[in-house]
Structures are given as C-alpha cells and as structure tokens.
Amino acid sequence: MSNIKYILGHFEDPDDLMHGIDKLQENSVSIYDVYTPMPIHGIEDKLGIKRSRLGKVAFGFGLTGTITAISMITYMLVIDWPMNIGGKPHFAFPDFIPIMFELTVLFAAFGMVGTYFFANHLAPGRAPRVMDLRATNDRFVIAIDARTNTSHDQIDNILKEAGAVEIKHNERKYVSYE
Structure with a gap:
C-alpha cells in the first residue's frame, strides 16, 4: 500500500480551479477539501458543503448572556439587596434593558471569537491544518x-487536463509552521 495520503493539485486561476x-x-x-x-x-x-451553523451558535451565546444578565439583576437587586428607589419596584424591567443588551452582545x-479559534485550529495547543503554505498566499489547491x-495516475491526468500548474503527493497529513 502506498504511503501517499493526499494528492494536491495547484492552480493559479480560480476559473481553472472550478473547471478542475x-x-x-x-x-x-x-x-x-479545497484551499x-x-x-x-x-x-x-459545487462541493456540496452545508450551510454554516454559526448563526445558531451566536444565538446560543447571546441567549446565555441575556439569561446571565437577568439572573444577576434578579439576585443582586431583588434577593440580595433590595432597595426602594423612588417607589419603583425592585425589578424595573425597562431600566435594565441596556444592561441585558450589553451582556448579550458581550457573550456573543x-x-x-472562541468558536472561531477552535473551529479553525488556531487555539493554543492545536496544530494548524495547512496542506501547502502557498495555498494561503497565491495558489488554489x-x-x-x-x-x-486508488487510481493516482488517472487523477494526475485529470488535474493536468484541467489546468493544474503543479501536482504534489503529500505523505504527511499537515505541514507545520516550525
């Protein structure tokens, strides 16, 4: 069995990449994958990638911020230290909308940011997923x-016909920056 893990077709033009x-x-x-x-x-x-779930994740973080704000306001101003300020109720909802909004935005x-770092392997301790360093510079891979x-020669021929300027056979899964 071959020790080749990935065949990389390098293109200089995005139209050639789409044709490939x-x-x-x-x-x-x-x-x-395509880089x-x-x-x-x-x-x-074209690749059949599903729609991102980031909107749902952002909503979840925002909802967590809103619930945290309501919980903190309720505990601090109703349970722990209720104060009578001008005859208003202890939990005057309209007064605390700015606080709830700010915590919603802060948590989201x-x-x-944390989700971005984790999903793109940029968090500390995770190896970056880079097939070829030129894919971040000027090449489409x-x-x-x-x-x-299994038919590596056929794949090489298809990539050459599509306009690939270089074809590489990677033996390692990822290239490190070190």
Whole structure:
C-alpha cells in the first residue's frame, strides 16, 4: 500500500480551479477539501458543503448572556439587596434593558471569537491544518484523499487536463509552521 495520503493539485486561476472540480466530479473522484487564498463565489454549492451553523451558535451565546444578565439583576437587586428607589419596584424591567443588551452582545462576541479559534485550529495547543503554505498566499489547491481514490495516475491526468500548474503527493497529513 502506498504511503501517499493526499494528492494536491495547484492552480493559479480560480476559473481553472472550478473547471478542475467539475472534471474530478465527472470522473467520480471524491475531493477532500479545497484551499484558496480568497473566497470564491459558488464553491460551497459545487462541493456540496452545508450551510454554516454559526448563526445558531451566536444565538446560543447571546441567549446565555441575556439569561446571565437577568439572573444577576434578579439576585443582586431583588434577593440580595433590595432597595426602594423612588417607589419603583425592585425589578424595573425597562431600566435594565441596556444592561441585558450589553451582556448579550458581550457573550456573543467573546463566544464567537472562541468558536472561531477552535473551529479553525488556531487555539493554543492545536496544530494548524495547512496542506501547502502557498495555498494561503497565491495558489488554489484541490486536496484529494489518495486512500479512497486508488487510481493516482488517472487523477494526475485529470488535474493536468484541467489546468493544474503543479501536482504534489503529500505523505504527511499537515505541514507545520516550525
């Protein structure tokens, strides 16, 4: 069995990359991932990537902030130290809307920053997932899992026909920055 884990097709033009994806899908070659230095419109639909769940995650963090604000206000101003200020009730809801809003935004912002670092392997202690360092600079890269696709020569020919300027066979899963 070969020790090649990934076949990388390097493209210089996003149109050639999209053409390469079409050619690979026509020949029933499964694509592991595509790495680009900039966003490409329509590539998610072409690769069959589902819609992101980040909106639901942000809502969850915001809801946690709102519940935290309501809990803190209720405990501090109703249970722990109730004060009579101008005859108002202890929990005057309209007075505390700005506090609830600010904690909602704060929790959502910090939660999404943490989620971003975790999801993109940028958190401390996690290895970054970079197939080829040029993919973040000026190249468009199609990564094909060599273990599930056995005909490596056929894949190389398809990539060359599609306009790949370079084809590499990776033996390691990820390239480290060290």
